[in-house]
Every structure is written in C-alpha cells, then in structure tokens.
Amino acid sequence: MQRRSFLKKASLGAVAGTATVAAPVFAQDAPTLNWRLASSFPKVLDTLFGASEQFAKQISDMSGGKFNIRTFPAGEIVPPLAVLDAVQKNTIEMGHSPAYYYFGKDPILCFDTAVPFGLNARQMNGWMYDGDGMKLMRDVFKAYDVVNFPMGNTGCQMGGWFRNEIKTVADLKGLKFRTAGFAGEVLSRLGVVPQQLAAGDIYPALEKGTLDAVEFVGPYDDQKFGFAKVAKHYYYPGWWEGGAQVSLYVNAGEYQKLPESYKAMIDVASRSTNVTLLARYDNRNAAALKNLIGQGAVLHQFPRPVLEASWDAATLVYAEMSAKDPKFKAVHDNYMGYRDAQVPWFRVAEGSYDGFVSSMLQKKK
Amino acid sequence: MQRRSFLKKASLGAVAGTATVAAPVFAQDAPTLNWRLASSFPKVLDTLFGASEQFAKQISDMSGGKFNIRTFPAGEIVPPLAVLDAVQKNTIEMGHSPAYYYFGKDPILCFDTAVPFGLNARQMNGWMYDGDGMKLMRDVFKAYDVVNFPMGNTGCQMGGWFRNEIKTVADLKGLKFRTAGFAGEVLSRLGVVPQQLAAGDIYPALEKGTLDAVEFVGPYDDQKFGFAKVAKHYYYPGWWEGGAQVSLYVNAGEYQKLPESYKAMIDVASRSTNVTLLARYDNRNAAALKNLIGQGAVLHQFPRPVLEASWDAATLVYAEMSAKDPKFKAVHDNYMGYRDAQVPWFRVAEGSYDGFVSSMLQKKK
Numbered sequence: 001m002q003r004r005s006f007l008k009k010a011s012l013g014a015v016a017g018t019a020t021v022a023a024p025v026f027a028q029d030a031p032t033l034n035w036r037l038a039s040s041f042p043k044v045l046d047t048l049f050g051a052s053e054q055f056a057k058q059i060s061d062m063s064g065g066k067f068n069i070r071t072f073p074a075g076e077i078v079p080p081l082a083v084l085d086a087v088q089k090n091t092i093e094m095g096h097s098p099a100y101y102y103f104g105k106d107p108i109l110c111f112d113t114a115v116p117f118g119l120n121a122r123q124m125n126g127w128m129y130d131g132d133g134m135k136l137m138r139d140v141f142k143a144y145d146v147v148n149f150p151m152g153n154t155g156c157q158m159g160g161w162f163r164n165e166i167k168t169v170a171d172l173k174g175l176k177f178r179t180a181g182f183a184g185e186v187l188s189r190l191g192v193v194p195q196q197l198a199a200g201d202i203y204p205a206l207e208k209g210t211l212d213a214v215e216f217v218g219p220y221d222d223q224k225f226g227f228a229k230v231a232k233h234y235y236y237p238g239w240w241e242g243g244a245q246v247s248l249y250v251n252a253g254e255y256q257k258l259p260e261s262y263k264a265m266i267d268v269a270s271r272s273t274n275v276t277l278l279a280r281y282d283n284r285n286a287a288a289l290k291n292l293i294g295q296g297a298v299l300h301q302f303p304r305p306v307l308e309a310s311w312d313a314a315t316l317v318y319a320e321m322s323a324k325d326p327k328f329k330a331v332h333d334n335y336m337g338y339r340d341a342q343v344p345w346f347r348v349a350e351g352s353y354d355g356f357v358s359s360m361l362q363k364k365k
Numbered sequence: 366m367q368r369r370s371f372l373k374k375a376s377l378g379a380v381a382g383t384a385t386v387a388a389p390v391f392a393q394d395a396p397t398l399n400w401r402l403a404s405s406f407p408k409v410l411d412t413l414f415g416a417s418e419q420f421a422k423q424i425s426d427m428s429g430g431k432f433n434i435r436t437f438p439a440g441e442i443v444p445p446l447a448v449l450d451a452v453q454k455n456t457i458e459m460g461h462s463p464a465y466y467y468f469g470k471d472p473i474l475c476f477d478t479a480v481p482f483g484l485n486a487r488q489m490n491g492w493m494y495d496g497d498g499m500k501l502m503r504d505v506f507k508a509y510d511v512v513n514f515p516m517g518n519t520g521c522q523m524g525g526w527f528r529n530e531i532k533t534v535a536d537l538k539g540l541k542f543r544t545a546g547f548a549g550e551v552l553s554r555l556g557v558v559p560q561q562l563a564a565g566d567i568y569p570a571l572e573k574g575t576l577d578a579v580e581f582v583g584p585y586d587d588q589k590f591g592f593a594k595v596a597k598h599y600y601y602p603g604w605w606e607g608g609a610q611v612s613l614y615v616n617a618g619e620y621q622k623l624p625e626s627y628k629a630m631i632d633v634a635s636r637s638t639n640v641t642l643l644a645r646y647d648n649r650n651a652a653a654l655k656n657l658i659g660q661g662a663v664l665h666q667f668p669r670p671v672l673e674a675s676w677d678a679a680t681l682v683y684a685e686m687s688a689k690d691p692k693f694k695a696v697h698d699n700y701m702g703y704r705d706a707q708v709p710w711f712r713v714a715e716g717s718y719d720g721f722v723s724s725m726l727q728k729k730k
Contacts, residue, residue: 264426
C-alpha cells in the first residue's frame with residue numbers, strides 16, 4: 001500500500017509538472033500513470049496471460065510511455081478468484097478475468113463470459129459491440145464499481161478429458177468432474193459431482209482415480225498438462241462455453257479520473273486484444289489437437305442424448321434462476337433472444353460455407 | 366494539391382511549435398497531423414464506410430485531437446478502384462479498400478481479402494495475426510509502397526440475387542452475372558459471363574433482363590437496393606468470399622515518418638475496427654435476412670454439383686496461376702495449407718457446437 005500511494009503522488013506530481021510549462025493541450029491531458037493489472041491466469045497460459053501483457057504494451061506504446069500498466073499473473077498480488085474484488089476495492093486499478101469465476105456472487109455475471117448453450121465467439125462480439133450486451137453488462141458491473149471491456153475470447157472450448165467413455169446419460173451419475181460455476185450447477189442435475197481443484201492437483205487426482213474427468217480449455221492449453229496420459233477420452237463440444245469471453249475490469253472511480261485520451265486507449269486496446277487473443281487460440285489449437293492425438297488422445301463427440309439431457313437441464317436451471325431474480329431474467333431473455341435470432345442466419349452463409357469446404361477437404365484425403 | 370501541401374506545412378509548423386516550448390517527451394513525439402483517408406465504399410454502405418470513420422475517431426480521441434484523419438467516401442476525392450494507386454502515389458496518406466479490387470494488377474493481392482473456397486473470417490484473423498499472413502501480405506504490398514493493416518471483415522457473403530433458379534451446372538452457361546476479379550475468372554470457366562456495372566446501374570439492368578444475376582455483400586447491405594423485387598432467388602454461400610477482409614493502406618514513406626506512438630495507434634485502432642466491423646455485420650445481417658424474406662426473397666443453397674464444379678474450376682485457376690508465377694504459388698500454398706490445417710479443428714468444437722445449438726432451435730420451433 002505504501003508503494004502504491006507513493007506512485008499515486010508521483011503521478012500527480014507529473015501532472016502538475018506538465019501544467020506549469022504551458023505545454024500543448026495533449027501534454028496537459030496526458031499525465032504519467034503507473035497502474036497495476038492483476039490477471040486471473042497463470043503465466044503458463046501464455047495466450048490468456050499474454051493478452052493482458054499485450055494490452056499493457058499497446059497502452060504504453062500509444063501513450064509514449066506515460067500510461068504504464070504493470071501486469072501480474074494469477075496469485076502474485078491477487079488470488080485468481082479475487083480479481084473482481086480487488087478492482088472493486090481499488091487495491092489494483094485493473095483486472096483481467098472471466099466473470100463466470102464469480103458465479104458464487106451472482107450467476108448473472110456469467111453472461112459476460114459464457115453460459116451453457118449460449119453465444120459463440122462471433123455472436124458474443126455482435127451482442128457486446130453492436131447489440132444490447134455492453135449496456136446490460138455495464139449495468140451489472142456497476143454494482144461492483146467496475147467498468148468492463150470485452151478483452152479476449154477462447155472460442156468454443158473442449159468438453160474435457162475423461163478416464164472412461166461417456167456412452168449414455170447414466171454414465172454421468174456420480175462422475176467426479178473438475179468443473180465449477182454454471183456448468184457445475186447444470187451438470188449436477190444429471191448426477192455429476194463437480195469438484196474444485198487447483199490446476200496442480202488435477203493430474204495426480206486423475207491418475208489415482210479420485211477424479212474421473214476434467215474440463216480445462218482447448219487443445220493449445222490442455223497439451224501443457226499431459227492429461228492424455230491418464231484420461232485419454234477427449235470430448236467435444238464444451239457446451240458450457242461455446243465462446244468464453246474474458247473481460248478487462250477497471251475501477252470505476254479511477255476510470256472517471258482518466259483524461260479522455262486514456263479512456264479511448266483503453267477501449268481501443270481492449271477491442272484489439274479481444275480479436276488478437278481469439279486469433280491466437282484459433283491459430284494454435286489446430287496443431288495442438290494434432291499433437292494430442294499423436295500422444296494418444298481419443299476424440300469423441302458427446303453422444304446426442306447426453307447433449308439433449310444437458311440442454312434440458314440447462315433450460316431448467318435458467319427457468320429457476322429467472323423465477324428467483326428478475327434482473328437475471330431480463331439479461332437472460334435478451335441474451336437468449338439474441339442467440340435465437342442469430343443462429344438461423346449463421347446457419348445460412350457461414351454454416352453452409354464451412355460445411356462445404358470441410359466436406360471437400362475430407363473427400364480430398 | 367495546393368491544399369494538401371498547405372496542410373503539410375501547417376503540420377510541420379505545429380511540430381516546431383511544440384518543440385520550442387520545451388514540452389515533455391510525449392508532446393515532442395506527438396505532432397499535429399492532418400491526414401486524408403479515401404475509402405473504396407460509398408456512404409450508403411454505412412458499415413464499411415463507417416469503419417474508416419470509426420478508425421479516424423479512435424485515432425483522434427487517443428491522440429487528444431492531434432492526429433486527425435479526414436475520411437472520404439468512394440469517388441469524392443479518389444475513385445473506388447483507384448485507392449491503392451492514390452496511396453502509392455501519396456496523393457492521400459491512407460486508404461480503406463479490399464485488395465481483390467486490384468485483381469487486374471496482380472491476383473496475388475486477393476489473398477489479402479478473400480479467394481474462392483478460402484479462409485473464413487476467424488481463420489483469416491488467425492493467419493494474419495498469429496500465422497504467416499501478415500508477413501506475406503506486407504511483402505506483397507511493399508511493391509506498392511504501402512503498409513497494410515487488416516481493418517474489417519464482412520464474414521461469409523451471400524451468393525447473390527438471381528432472376529431464375531440455378532438447378533444445374535448447365536444453368537450457369539451464358540449467365541450474365543455482375544461479379545468481377547477472382548470470382549469472375551473462376552465462374553467464366555463454367556460459362557458465366559461476368560459483367561462490371563456501377564452500383565446504380567444494377568437494378569435497372571436486372572429489371573430489363575440485360576443482367577441475369579448480381580452478387581453484392583450480405584443481407585444488411587443488399588436490403589438497401591431492393592434486388593428482391595426483380596431477382597428474388599437469393600443464393601448462398603458466396604463461396605468466392607467466405608470471409609472478406611478489408612485493409613487499411615498507409616503510404617510507406619509517410620508511415621516511416623510517424624512517431625512510434627502514432628504507429629502504435631494505427632496498429633491498435635485497425636485491429637479494434639477489424640473486430641467491430643465484423644460484429645456489426647453479424648449483428649445486423651440476421652434481422653435483415655428476415656426482412657428480405659418478408660419482402661419476397663426466396664433462399665436457396667447452391668446445389669452441391671454447382672458448388673463442386675466451382676471448386677474444381679477454382680482448383681484449375683489456382684494451378685494455372687501458380688504455374689505462371691512462383692510468388693503467387695508461394696502465398697497460395699501457405700494460405701491453402703493454413704486452411705487445410707485449420708478446417709479439421711474448426712469442425713470439432715466450433716462446428717459440433719454450432720450444429721447442435723442450431724438443431725435444437727429448429728426442433729423448438
């Protein structure tokens with residue numbers, strides 16, 4: 001805290017300094033700032049943690065080195081699940097986190113990341129940037145004194161690694177599955193026993209059989225953990241995150257004090273980081289999946305009856321939450337109405353194009 | 366030209382001015398600049414022309430009003446197909462244009478926008494931002510004294526409006542189709558007679574029957590032209606542009622003179638505009654398609670034999686161009702190798718997720 005208050009004073013000094021030399025307008029508007037950003041992701045997830053590093057570099061470069069943001073991986077100054085709290089309390093000015101980590105505070109936050117059978121990555125961008133999504137989620141985050149910006153998407157994730165095959169809905173009964181939040185809530189209706197484990201404990205638990213399955217991210221991140229050796233059945237799709245968005249959180253009070261030029265830089269750099277992170281995942285997942293299959297991973301699609309039972313369980317959970325909380329219902333109805341309007345269009349040009357190219361490449365082989 | 370040289374002098378004056386007051390480092394690095402950007406798109410295409418307006422506003426906001434870019438719609442100061450030339454000659458500092466407009470100069474430029482059965486929008490971003498795409502396309506644009514930045518994508522376009530149904534490959538023979546560039550080259554192998562018409566001439570030509578069909582963009586843009594009234598058969602997918610990228614061109618000499626902070630702003634704002642433009646199309650196409658169907662448009666997928674014949678014709682054209690030009694072959698092989706590696710991954714999580722959600726929504730109806 002000492003250090004931070006020192007930095008704050010230093011920044012204020014710099015502002016006063018530029019003002020006294022009758023510098024041009026922009027210089028007056030551009031104080032030297034030293035901010036801190038805590039990520040919910042460890043360094044080993046280089047795409048996700050790298051997104052906050054990229055963002056900080058862009059802001060520094062654009063401001064000519066005056067707006068400095070120091071990034072910290074998960075746990076270094078703030079525990080991964082406490083990032084939202086820390087930004088709210090202004091312990092740090094900024095955080096980078098997926099809002100579904102805070103399902104326990106309020107399930108409504110999950111609409112900022114992903115919910116079961118929700119929007120894919122492009123639809124999420126459509127909802128946030130040109131639909132009602134940004135306005136609705138800004139309203140939600142207001143209660144946490146946070147201004148939020150979409151800043152990354154993983155694309156559709158994988159369903160995870162299973163020691164044994166899932167052939168019927170009954171195979172989910174008693175399954176000790178490392179998952180959490182909204183997915184855990186829905187899966188528990190089908191008999192799954194959700195488990196919370198720190199990343200380092202997953203592999204040994206799978207090996208010993210105290211854990212039956214784990215869902216993580218997608219091929220690029222998953223390959224770093226060697227799950228294929230102890231739970232080779234690799235299922236898709238991760239229907240609880242069809243396009244998981246990660247957001248930048250800025251403390252609302254600190255944000256309001258920024259000059260307009262820095263506010264603009266945050267908005268623009270967050271959008272830039274959003275598209276770049278998805279591009280990195282898309283680019284790297286393809287080769288990683290190939291590697292994983294080479295290492296013994298066996299790809300399976302969840303059987304249709306399992307997907308349909310999950311859809312029904314999700315529908316039930318949505319109805320219960322909507323009945324309990326009108327705010328949840330309002331965001332849910334807007335979000336799902338958006339999905340229902342978008343999916344028929346995505347089926348037309350995009351869907352038929354992707355399907356045709358895919359079928360021709362399969363024929364070529 | 367007079368006016369421009371005046372603006373240049375004014376800018377230099379401003380730089381000198383800030384230097385003399387011993388302003389802080391950033392102010393010295395941030396000259397006042399007044400640049401011009403010519404778009405290849407008219408104002409009526411508010412998403413595409415709007416992208417350059419958004420970009421200019423972001424740069425102005427981030428620079429505190431010092432880096433000003435005035436945007437001009439197609440034809441106002443530069444004809445739509447002369448934007449690349451104008452940036453090369455430094456008549457204007459910036460342009461916003463799809464490189465496949467310059468097929469006549471060199472077909473290799475089309476890899477910066479879209480080619481038949483090429484990458485979809487997300488794959489294009491993967492190739493450009495995290496694969497070899499940016500390096501390869503920068504090399505291509507070097508010959509035009511241009512530094513290029515991806516700055517927008519339409520997503521997969523529609524196949525266009527046809528007066529009569531296309532039931533077999535034979536129906537393409539003699540078809541007077543408004544299209545151009547790479548698509549025109551491939552379609553001509555199937556007997557199509559490509560036509561170049563200015564936007565304003567399309568509707569009357571379709572009405573009179575001097576034109577049989579037209580391809581334009583997608584539902585949101587197409588609905589502004591009333592094609593449904595004279596050519597109601599609305600085909601998909603637009604296999605010649607599965608994800609059409611539009612790029613920002615910056616005159617290389619002018620770019621090199623910029624301070625590093627402005628260079629960073631251009632890079633970051635172009636990425637931001639890239640994701641925002643696609644989000645706008647995705648958000649607006651769904652409702653527009655519904656409206657068009659209400660107005661009498663009849664949706665058809667191109668019959669599979671027509672798509673397969675087009676695939677074969679494209680393969681032939683790629684082989685011919687590759688045989689003629691090793692530079693074309695090098696970019697083609699990298700781009701198509703990328704597609705071939707990406708598509709099997711996109712089929713797994715994304716494809717199965719989109720397919721399942723789509724099928725459940727159809728069942729719900």
